[in-house]
Amino acid sequence: MAVDQVPYARYDVVVPGLxxxxxxxRRGEPHREILLPDGRGLLLLVVDGSATTIDATSGAERADASGVRGLMTRPAVRVADGGGARLGLQLHPLALATLGSSPLVDAWAPAQVLVGESAVDDATAALRAADDDGAVRILVDALVARVAARSVAHDPERERFAEVVARVDALHGAVTVAELARFVGVTVSDVFRWSQRYLGVVPADYLAAVRFSVFVRRAVGPGIVDPESVLSALRWYAGAGFPPREVERTAGLSVDELRRVEERVASWVGARTV
Incomplete structure (x- = not known):
């Protein structure tokens, strides 16, 4: 089944910084989709169905299940049987730090660690009953309640780093660490320290994730990402002859990394590499 035929609904629910x-x-035919590293975390609720995610560079596999993760640094493919339903809350890059969680870079933890057992159970029941609005509201309310319940000291450095994150978004990741440091009036080492403290990665990894996501989204648009469309974009860009530095600045990957991702995606869709 083409991923553009998979029922997909977006909810413009926004809690600043969270x-x-x-x-x-919801249910459709068996399909594959690309999961993009975009510099964000995800709270995911999965009801019924069966799917596997495969890392685009290492080939490591994991079951697609409910949980929470931090930033992804590498793309992955999701291979689904088409059953069940999935609900995702896209988290602000600093959300896990705000919630007192570990960064969870390329890693998953149970959803209950953020929103509690009751919220997961109630949202699961709502999603299974096709009350999607209710399921979204339950999880968002649980996150907001967790923030309200935490006794968090004022953190001026996190506020400054929030300015860095906003600048990265505004420039679609096409910015250097030195430029970010100058923008907020701090040192490069400050930006490195904040990135590792609040995101769990060095700035280069964060920027690369944002750049790759922006690169793919410009090629394929919003919503579920079709592997064939990604492969076409990767092949076009790899064959366009851009200088290596421009490739990394635009796509977030080196020429060799881009080629490896292209080969992995080609293997997923049964296409020959060129």
């Missing part, structure tokens, strides 16, 4: 939007996908 939730950027929500989405729900």
């Amino acid at each position: 939730v950027e939007h929500a989405w729900v996908t």
Whole structure:
């Protein structure tokens, strides 16, 4: 089944610094989709169905299940049987730090660690009953309640780093660490320290994730990402003859990394590499 035929609904629910939007996908035919590293975390609720995610560079596999993760640094493919429903809350890059969680870079933890057992159970029941609005509301309210319940000291450095994150978004990741440091009036080492403290990665990895996501989105548009469309974009760009530095600045990957991702995506769709 083509991914553009998979039922997908986006919810423009925004909690500044915490939730950027929500989405729900429902039953369809078996399909594959690309999961992009975009510099954001995700709170995911999966009801029924069966799917596997495969890392685009290492080939490591994991079951697609409910949970929370931080930033992804590499793309992955999701291979789904078409059953069940999935609800995702796209989290602000600093959401996990705000919630007191570990960064969870390329890693998953149970959803209950953020929103509690009751919220997960109630949202699961709502999603299973096709009350998607209710399921989204339950999870968002649980996140907001967790922030309200935490006794958090004022953190001026996190506020300054929030300016860095906003600048990265405004420039679609096409910015250097030195430029970010100058923008907020701090040192490069400050930006490195904040990135590792609040995101769990060095700035280069964060910027690369944002750049790759922007690169793909410009080629394929919003919503569920079709592997064939990604492969076409990767092949076009790899064959366009851009200088290596321009490739990395635009796509977030070196020429060799871009080629490896192209080969992995080609293997997923049964296409020959060129």
